[in-house]
Amino acid sequence: MQALKHPLMIVGTGSDVGKSVLATGFCRIFLQDGYRPVPFKAQNMSLNSYVTADGGEMGRAQAVQAEACRLECHTDMNPVLLKPGSDKQSQVIVNGKVLGNYSAGSYFRGEIKGWLFEEVMKAFKRLQSQYNPVVIEGAGSIAELNLKNNDIVNMRMATAVNAATILVADIERGGVFASVYGSIKLLSPEERKCIKGIIINKFRGDISLFDEGKKIIEELTGVPVLGVVPAFRHIRIEEEDSVSLARKAFAAVEDKINVAVILLRRLSNFTDFNRLEQEEKVNLFYTNNVEEIRKADLIILPGSKSTIADLNELRSNGVADEIVRQAREGKSIVGICGGYQMMGRTIRDPHHIESALEQLPGLNLLPVETTIGPEKATVRTVFKFKYFDELCHGYEIHMGRTRLDDDAQPLNRLEKGGAEGCCLNQRIWGTYMHGILDNPVVIEDLLSPFVAGKTAAQNYDAFKQQQYDLLADHLRKYVDMDTLYKIME
Structure with a gap:
């Protein structure tokens, strides 16, 4: 098959x-x-x-795209990753490793750009030498004039x-004509030459009603x-x-297993x-409302880029006390990564990695203590969950090290030896393992107090591959692929 001459790049009039x-x-x-x-x-800027x-370490979006290509992901696919720790500072990761923390002003002024x-x-050329085509994704809007330099x-x-x-362009937001025309007109002549096509995304209703709109955009921009x-x-x-969390559920419902994140x-x-979320009997919703937390059957404390700051906020808004109250009343409580750290007795930050505070009491739900240090753990892990024999897969990304009491029960047995996480009882446990809930045995155990038998969608990897095929079918139906190939050739 003849190689495509040009890589494909997808840019936007804005974020999301x-x-x-x-x-x-x-x-x-x-593929x-x-x-x-x-x-x-x-x-990539993403948590x-x-x-x-x-x-x-790399952006999750490019790992998903690698799955769609049926490739093992590599940091060349996302050589620079920004992980905001506050509104004014981000951790900068280059070629998979932490470079350091930079203020937004310092970074976007271009001191290391x-x-x-x-x-x-270098990363792009390494990929281009092995693959064809390279599918490039832009970030945010192409017309942020104050950042373009x-x-x-x-x-x-x-x-x-x-x-x-x-x-x-996202037509759901409104203003699609202005956003497309303005974005292109604000580019330099050289940049404008690169824009070979336009896609109007997230249309709702009868597409034929936008036939005139297509013509108007093409006449305004000169781009098909x-x-x-x-x-x-x-x-x-x-x-x-x-x-995208704004599109998620934010409240409990009747006749479902309510899981509050x-x-x-x-x-x-x-x-x-x-x-x-794929479980038919589950209503998973995101909340920091104590009334909704009370309605939940199961409460999950998720990961955080700023564990100490987020824990302080949970204390100030009453959520921390409510989680502890629900644990005492017999609710199931699970912590993942930063959430696991919060569930312990103490979080220490002697090097001030996250905060000016050197120590903060946790929720005291697990007999563990965490010390945040300068070294970041990034590793994929194979393990056995609780007392089960099935092999599970997950990955760790964290700055802290968590020590269990001598008589505490670990949650996971690692394939390479050792243990991880902490299990207080059937209902309350914590782990550093991202992706732990992708494993059927974990889902079944988690939901066992509420539902008997096997869960749906046993093979999550197969489910995801099916979704990529459905997405491809959807795009083929509505995008002129023949013209796209000609542009790339």
């Missing part, structure tokens, strides 16, 4: 317009059509991250690699509209942005709960 999902769908289409695609995003086989772009281009992820990337660039893609509910693809300000890896 659907770039990640569309890039995932195109990855699967190229189905006999190519060897690979995902790439120069710089959803993943761990590669060799222990590198020249060197970062060199690393970005130090851009390493949008149009600077597009022009550097001569990408066939497709602009995506390659497709109008309807919004969908029948396909489940992991979403990158925490903005505590809504933290710096909640990380909310993809941990996607598998549990």
